[in-house]
Amino acid sequence: MADQTIVKGYELENDFYNLSGGAQWTFAKKDGKKWFIKRFKDPVCPNDTDSYSEDMIREKRAAGIKFYKNKRAVYDAVNDCDNGNIVTIQDFFLWKCRYHVVTERIDAENIDVKDIAALPQDEKYLLLKTLALNMMRLHQKKLIYADIRPDNILFKRSKGGKLVAKLIDFDGCYFEYDPPEVKGIPLSEPYIAPETGRVVFDGEELHLTTKVDVFSLGLLFHLYWTGHMPNFDEDEYGFAFRALLDGGSLQVSGDIPPRLAALIRMMLLKEPADRPDMSYVLQELKRITGDVDAVKPAPAPAPGAVKKSSFTTTIRMSSKGPAKSDGSVIILPERLPRRGEAPEEAPPEPEKKSDSSLFYIPTDF
Numbered sequence: 001m002a003d004q005t006i007v008k009g010y011e012l013e014n015d016f017y018n019l020s021g022g023a024q025w026t027f028a029k030k031d032g033k034k035w036f037i038k039r040f041k042d043p044v045c046p047n048d049t050d051s052y053s054e055d056m057i058r059e060k061r062a063a064g065i066k067f068y069k070n071k072r073a074v075y076d077a078v079n080d081c082d083n084g085n086i087v088t089i090q091d092f093f094l095w096k097c098r099y100h101v102v103t104e105r106i107d108a109e110n111i112d113v114k115d116i117a118a119l120p121q122d123e124k125y126l127l128l129k130t131l132a133l134n135m136m137r138l139h140q141k142k143l144i145y146a147d148i149r150p151d152n153i154l155f156k157r158s159k160g161g162k163l164v165a166k167l168i169d170f171d172g173c174y175f176e177y178d179p180p181e182v183k184g185i186p187l188s189e190p191y192i193a194p195e196t197g198r199v200v201f202d203g204e205e206l207h208l209t210t211k212v213d214v215f216s217l218g219l220l221f222h223l224y225w226t227g228h229m230p231n232f233d234e235d236e237y238g239f240a241f242r243a244l245l246d247g248g249s250l251q252v253s254g255d256i257p258p259r260l261a262a263l264i265r266m267m268l269l270k271e272p273a274d275r276p277d278m279s280y281v282l283q284e285l286k287r288i289t290g291d292v293d294a295v296k297p298a299p300a301p302a303p304g305a306v307k308k309s310s311f312t313t314t315i316r317m318s319s320k321g322p323a324k325s326d327g328s329v330i331i332l333p334e335r336l337p338r339r340g341e342a343p344e345e346a347p348p349e350p351e352k353k354s355d356s357s358l359f360y361i362p363t364d365f
């Protein structure tokens with residue numbers, strides 16, 4: 001392999017592959033388990049040996065710390081939503097100037113939307129309910145998933161042979177009250193909501209909400225049920241969101257059972273405020289399938305309440321060079337604790353602070 005073969009104890013199976021957005025990924029092994037590792041393209045936190053000015057180094061490291069804090073808060077919230085079908089974050093660290101995120105490797109079925117559309121109705125309803133529950137939990141944390149599309153849902157077979165949907169890739173996720181800059185909003189045009197299009201393409205200053213996911217999920221439900229997207233005038237409009245913004249309409253297929261079709265129509269309304277929230281979507285799916293009392297929804301958190309991480313993480317960036325001889329400069333617990341687990345003990349503080357306090361930043365969030 002051209003790359004290094006071990007990254008923070010993870011034995012890489014291959015060189016990193018390039019993703020379209022500039023990040024890279026590969027599979028790896030550690031502790032007898034299989035992992036998926038993504039290496040972010042940005043930010044890059046330089047070593048002191050790099051030929052940047054000190055100001056530039058400070059600036060880049062500050063960007064790294066901001067990135068780390070933001071992602072860490074999102075990942076902690078995602079891990080709190082774990083119900084078995086969210087592929088949670090197991091590790092997140094800086095290694096040789098770049099950030100890496102690790103999740104369990106899913107040995108996914110080789111299956112496409114046509115195969116899903118061909119499943120028996122009860123299996124399709126189960127998939128829809130799984131996705132609705134995942135999304136509802138994220139929304140209860142005020143997290144916008146923001147990148148719903150088939151590539152971000154992997155399918156595994158349960159022991160009983162049924163397909164189970166696993167939600168991956170939380171790297172586009174953000175808190176509703178802490179939106180990224182416009183360039184940081186994930187943009188898979190076939191699936192984006194009209195208001196996302198207004199912000200990204202039309203330059204409008206709108207506050208995006210969790211309802212963007214409701215719209216995208218409405219499209220995905222349609223795709224999974226029928227094997228195709230709702231019809232719209234494709235000669236006139238490139239994507240569903242544009243059809244709605246320009247006064248066109250989306251036609252929900254007559255092959256979808258009427259009550260589900262009505263729900264999808266509501267999810268695809270142009271105005272976010274007119275769409276149902278995910279709690280309603282899940283309840284309606286349960287009513288349709290006759291199991292409304294089977295599972296109680298998780299209680300909604302108090303408005304704005306996002307649980308803070310209960311353990312301390314130390315970020316150490318020495319002005320003299322990498323903090324550890326192996327190239328790792330962030331000391332993290334082996335993995336992020338899952339819900340209900342006792343947090344691992346925080347790593348010991350280094351003996352002495354760096355002579356430049358800027359580069360020594362203990363965070364507790």
Ligand SMILES: Nc1ncnc2c1ncn2[C@@H]1O[C@H](COP(=O)(O)OP(=O)(O)OP(=O)(O)O)[C@@H](O)[C@H]1O
Nearest residue numbers: 019020021023036087103104105106151152168169
């Ligand atoms: N935990 C995992 N197990 C197995 N395969 C995975 C896992 N996570 C991601 N993948 C595979 O790698 C692909 C890319 O991963 P991911 O969705 O995280 O990257 P991305 O940033 O969305 O990339 P792009 O923008 O190019 O789609 C996924 O579509 C999936 O096929």
Ligand SMILES: [Mg+2]
Nearest residue numbers: 147151152169
């Ligand atoms: Mg993805």
